[in-house]
Amino acid sequence: MANSSRNNAFVEFERVQKSYDGENLVVKDLNLTLPRGEFLTMLGPSGSGKTTCLMMLAGFETATHGDIRLDGVSINHIPPHKRGIGMVFQNYALFPHMTIAENLSFPLEVRGMGKSEREQKVKRALDMVEMGAFGGRRPSQLSGGQQQRIALARALVFEPELVLMDEPLGALDKQLREKMQFEITRLAHNLGITTVYVTHDQTEALTMSDRVAVFNDGRIQQLAPPNELYEAPVNSFVAQFIGENNTMEGTIKEITGNQALVQLDDGEVIRCKPVNVYKPGERARVSIRPERVEYNKDRMQEGAHTIKAEVLEFIYMGDIFRTRLKVAGNEEFIIKTRNAPDQVRLQAGQQIEIGWMPEDCHALDA
């Protein structure tokens, strides 16, 4: 039993702390286990400690306290070149004085691999990222997206079991980024490698990962699969950071089981699902996703909680309509509706009634 759990945990952070100046902790008590083959994303605002975690795993920073284990072996004192971890850097870090083929051949060369075997592997890696014809070029002759593919191929060419990526798509334009997101996840799953991916882009995190670790203030706020992260955030930071949210502040009036009554600051009482609020009298932040709010009476589900609203602005965005409302004193209340043929287009000034299911409305810490 102990053996199988050891096998499950391919990468382990145990009580890891990191401080650069001896006064502030950049990473505070990090515990994280990662099974073999998982695609984990570390997501968080800049300065939240996610990159530091990655650098500790890669071996470029040492943990001030705690243990990092790779396949059950503590790697705290193993230098980076002996860890066998592939890494993709934010600026790609392709060696400018070497050709693409030489770049890819480098990790094989330093491992003392024979020439013919090297050439074969380089060719296979180039084909894998569909860059077979570019072996003789220099990195500066490639576009950003091509450099990105080469950086990926170089990190994979020596067949590491673990690959780290530090905001690898940050410098690409939107379309290319979406294409590469797909390609990276496809490669990672096909090759069965374990991936730790760092980004501050939540869309990237949601679309690519098996699990996402949301970092803030040196701690993991929530570690969950994307859908859970989006639909059931455990605190108001995660709710705010992932996707768009309408929030209203109030005080808990009553809590019974999985239902809470929250009195908003303007007097309105609404039913919510309590998440990390526990007793009456506590301040709470009520949070609801814009796409879970309905204003079309015909579509409103049984048991929906309804509330009056005034339309302030209607924004046509093509695939969706985005409507800004005034709800319970909050003038930044957004609802999103699909651009369907039978959809009603609201107009500014209209008085309407909106509704949502109480389980979609979360009462979180204020």
Place this chain on the structure above:
Amino acid sequence: MSDATLSPAAMADTMPEQLTTADGKPLKQALIRAQSHARRRAFLLVAPLLAFILLTFVMPIGQMLHRSVHNEGFTWHEDVASGERTRIMANLSQWFDQNELGTEPGEAAFAALAADLVVLREVKAAGQAGTRINYERSGSRSMFTKAARRAQRLEAPFKEAIVDLDEDWLDPDLWRVMRDASSSYTANFYLAALDRTKDADGNVTPVNENRQVYVKLFQRTLFLSIVITFMTFILAYPIAHLLATLPLAKSNLLMILVLLPFWTSLLVRTTSWMVLLQSQGVVNDALVSTGILADDNRLEMMYNQAGTLIAMTHILLPFMVLPLYSVMRPINPSYVRAARSLGATSWTAFRRVYFPQTVPGIGAGALLVFILAVGYYITPALVGGADGQLISNLIAFHMQNSLNWSLAAALAALLLGGILLLYWLYDRLVGIDNLKLG
């Protein structure tokens, strides 16, 4: 793709005639006219610099190169007061033209010489002509002054009369030198600069072994410059790396220390090395007082090659640090990290990834230091002693003391040629576009 390959051909088919502007003028002419104003302005902006370079750089160097093959000491005399130019040694020159090299100088030759000596005496040019011959055959000047003094009293047969004055007038080498000097243009100064001379038959031969100095000095200059370049590289590389990796605030402070020598006078720096390194100097005193050296065994670090080496390495160090720093600063630390993560030890990462990226800086620094070292003058003159002198010290000697400017010019031209050759070699091996000075 197929569109792109087709279109040039399609364009050639549809538009064979000349392109014109909207009002029918040829497009090319219109373009030239539109750009001529900007071009004229650009030229006017660089014109002062161009004039300055011509005046202070191209002309002096051209004059120097000319002087190295041109000397009028035995052909023309210019009167200092009136500026009047007189042809001297005309008769002898004519005899040289009529008789081949190796002809025994007979009565006719000596008659011509006697006539020329009269002219020399008239215009007081005997010293000048003698000096010119003396450059290539020592002891000749006094023969000319002496003979010129008695020129009026010489009577036929002139050969006997002149040989009577000095037996050396029969020396075939003297006649060879006079023949060469009777034309203003000569390559003999280059021969002298390479420790070569001509024998009486005009064949190039090495000069007497105890008079061979220049080739040895060129070799020493080359050798010391290479050693100095190498030493500055060894010292500067870690400094530049430190400067490039430190946070900007700290590296700026250290940069001031690197640049500090630039702000002190060269003489002050050199003399302070003298204070430190001489046998009764600070370093020796410290070594003796700590018992590392015996008092009668003090190190000789000054007035020899060691002194030149130490002082010049120090003085030229910033020229190596700065280009190195400028290439190291923008090297992203993630390159080395990437190499490490790909499995390279820190040494391999340095050797294969970091070092190759600094090569343009090394090239620039080495070229800069080497060229400066090859032509360095003050420091070796002050601290070099006898065996720490470089070729530039000898050039200065010929400019200021022996006044053999043609030889000085020939030496300088050889130095210039050597440097250009090395520069060309560098361009072939490394590529000049691979050079980064800052």
